[in-house]
Amino acid sequence: MVLRLTLLAGLMALSACTALPRMEIPERRDAALPATLPPMAQFALRSAPAPERSNAAIARDILDLSFQMESGREITRLSRFEGPITVAVVPGAPASLSADLDRLLARLRREARIDISRVSRDSGPASIVIETLPRSRMQRVVPQAACFVVPRVSSWNDFRRMRNGRDLDWTTLETRQQIAVFIPSDVPPQEIRDCLHEEVSQAIGPLNDLYRLSDSVFNDDNFNAVLTGFDMLVLRAYNDPALRSGMTRAEAAAALPGILARLNPQGNGGGLGPSGASPRAWIDAIETALGRGSTNDPRRIAAARQAVAIARSQGWQDNRLAFSYFALGRLSLTRDQDLSLASFLAAGQIYRQIAPGGIHMAHVNMQLAAFALSSGQAERALELTGAALPAATQAENASLLATLLMIRAEALDLTGRPSEARAVRLDSLGWGRYGFGRTDAVEARLNEIAGLVPRT
Structure with a gap:
């Protein structure tokens, strides 16, 4: 954009998904960085698939x-x-x-x-x-x-x-x-x-x-x-x-x-598909919801609710309604987990129809996988992350890819597969170096996700 707003500057800290304390296992060293980090990962140069609409x-x-x-x-x-x-x-x-x-x-x-x-x-x-x-x-x-x-x-x-x-x-x-x-x-x-x-x-x-x-x-x-x-x-x-x-x-x-x-x-051929300008009131609500300030700011949550209401009143069934739900899901993570989960599920239902297996659904699946991990549903977390990995790779989103792999590593640990978990966790670090930058930022994300695992 000409003036790229910092609406989605980074993924929300996943530790906000749950208030559960970190898993208390003596061998929690897997969540720490190894002495030598792998090199920064890079995506292969590839051409994007052609658009499918008319x-x-x-x-x-x-x-x-x-x-x-x-x-x-x-x-x-x-x-x-x-x-x-x-x-x-x-x-x-x-x-x-x-x-x-x-x-x-x-x-x-x-x-x-x-x-x-x-x-x-x-x-x-x-x-x-x-x-x-x-x-x-x-x-x-x-x-x-x-x-x-x-x-x-x-x-x-x-x-x-x-x-x-x-x-x-x-x-x-x-x-x-x-x-x-x-x-x-x-x-x-x-x-x-x-x-x-x-x-x-x-x-x-x-x-x-x-x-x-x-x-x-x-x-x-x-x-x-x-x-x-x-x-x-x-x-x-x-x-x-x-x-x-x-x-x-x-x-x-x-x-x-x-x-x-x-x-x-x-x-050649085919219809016009979704059209119409986005009302200024909806744009303002979205920009307020995903702008600066604490995620607990009631004004931001109210703006996300307003964006959903406006999108529904417009009769939209496109990515604008889905994005409104996604914003509400992110902002309600720490205040109302039932609303957050319901919002992510609503967003996913629309994104699944618009672009099955696409990058939008990968973001939703990451959030749902965090919920699954925090409730001890390791197999479900593996299923969701596995479904999201191809889209994250295709979209060249290293921060999302690293996060998915970190969740996957914790889920593998929960299912009793520590050697697989270590390999996946190590793989996540190379992508983390590109997606999160500084070493301390990579370690912070690793520990946030380790903190999702319920105490045994």
Whole structure:
């Protein structure tokens, strides 16, 4: 997103699932880190599967993404880069950023057919400049941003000097020439990677996010963190020669059917699917529910309840209703476990219909597996984590993958399979290093999940 809100900055601490004390076993050493951690795990470079909905629906989505800002302001003219795109990184970025950026650019070249390449900072002006800085420094200027992208600047100093002027107004652009992406330097590698995918994609493509999109990073629910097949098709169409900077919505609407018929022939035919704008009241409720503050804040829980009520009154049966239930489930974990469990089950029922075995269902299954583990249902925890692991891997979500494996290790211990548990727990640590970053953060998650196991 243009200003990526910190709505789902990380998974909720799983120790909140239960008030039960930690399992008192003398050999609890399995929950501690080994003397030597495995290397940070990395996902294999793979292409995302193609979108499954119709080209008519995709054309509508592209128009809604391209001609409106997240605030609701209209964008009257399409803007994009014309010609090859270059990307440079300001020196001092975390080591993980370089490899993840190279992987992203390789995917954009291969899947979206975009002429984009990396250049050194001292080789001349780049189309896109990526600069990292401490989160606290960044949020002193833009408090709600996890990372963001702005036009017509090439450095943080430029941004600070120009931030109150009209030059940073995306709606005044017709052709993109200089864009800067700002990412925190002191966050886990996975969060840096997620920012790269979201902000670079908006630097070269649409600027809006739509909650109705269940298979896209152009969605503030943040379930999808790396570019999907839908996203790659959107970016390929957005940069197709049949479109050009300065086009109106009507002109783009006339061109898109032919573009998509050529790029995505399997999408010809079929209906439009879920549509309609998300009411501002529902968006405000969701942003309040998953914004800053304590999870015990009654205002946040009330906002989640309101989001569910609005979604139901709208007659939605899509991911927006499911996300409302998911938010309510997370926020009610420590206050009302019956409500929390019921909310996760309701969310899962909808997600299972929308995308069986997808990343949304994997998040729900992780929460349900935590409930199962805390009540001693080890086999159920194994079943739920096993079902979620493929989707977490496909979505390249290392923090979710590590959490699932940690739950699985505790469940294996409960079923009397300690050697399997040790191997799974060790596997989780490599993913944890990428997903959670610091060693103490990995250890904290390991101990939170160990604390779910009921006392014997």
